[in-house]
Amino acid sequence: MDLHPCTCGSGDFDRRHRLEQHGDDIVAVYEGMCRECGEKRCFAFRMAEEIPPPLPAFGGAEPSQIIDPGEFAEIAFRVSRSAGLQLLNTPESEHYKLRDAVAYSVAAFEEILKFIPPGQDAVPADAFTSDMGRARYRREPGKFDRDILEMNVRDAKAVLADIDEVSTPRDAQ
Numbered sequence: 001m002d003l004h005p006c007t008c009g010s011g012d013f014d015r016r017h018r019l020e021q022h023g024d025d026i027v028a029v030y031e032g033m034c035r036e037c038g039e040k041r042c043f044a045f046r047m048a049e050e051i052p053p054p055l056p057a058f059g060g061a062e063p064s065q066i067i068d069p070g071e072f073a074e075i076a077f078r079v080s081r082s083a084g085l086q087l088l089n090t091p092e093s094e095h096y097k098l099r100d101a102v103a104y105s106v107a108a109f110e111e112i113l114k115f116i117p118p119g120q121d122a123v124p125a126d127a128f129t130s131d132m133g134r135a136r137y138r139r140e141p142g143k144f145d146r147d148i149l150e151m152n153v154r155d156a157k158a159v160l161a162d163i164d165e166v167s168t169p170r171d172a173q
Contacts, residue, residue: 070133
């Protein structure tokens with residue numbers, strides 16, 4: 001939903017969530033009014049049959065049918081870049097405050113890997129279905145190679161391990 005802003009350009013809206021039964025499918029519906037212009041926004045997603053993993057993971061074992069690998073890359077790189085800058089400018093004792101953001105970027109990088117077919121070494125061009133995803137792929141096709149994506153996951157997980165080593169919430173001490 002954050003990847004698809006309102007026609008006014010704002011991504012901010014008060015979301016209400018409900019589940020609906022559509023035939024054999026369960027559909028998650030999110031709707032609300034844009035805080036900027038007041039336009040009604042509505043998103044509906046068919047739920048996978050498998051129980052989704054706990055957050056920050058995005059979904060089950062199969063690649064998303066809603067978000068393409070380029071959009072996941074947009075999320076992963078934006079969040080990891082922002083968290084990295086904040087980590088550099090935050091005392092180690094407060095790094096735990098950024099843990100959820102880093103874990104979110106790990107989950108996004110892991111989602112991109114799901115788009116690589118068995119026996120292949122990169123996300124195929126036809127997996128990019130959104131304008132944003134295709135544009136990112138055209139700019140940086142090498143960032144969708146398996147070895148680069150696996151390196152991104154390893155690096156982000158190393159940052160998580162470092163956060164866990166040097167910083168804990170005050171109430172957990």
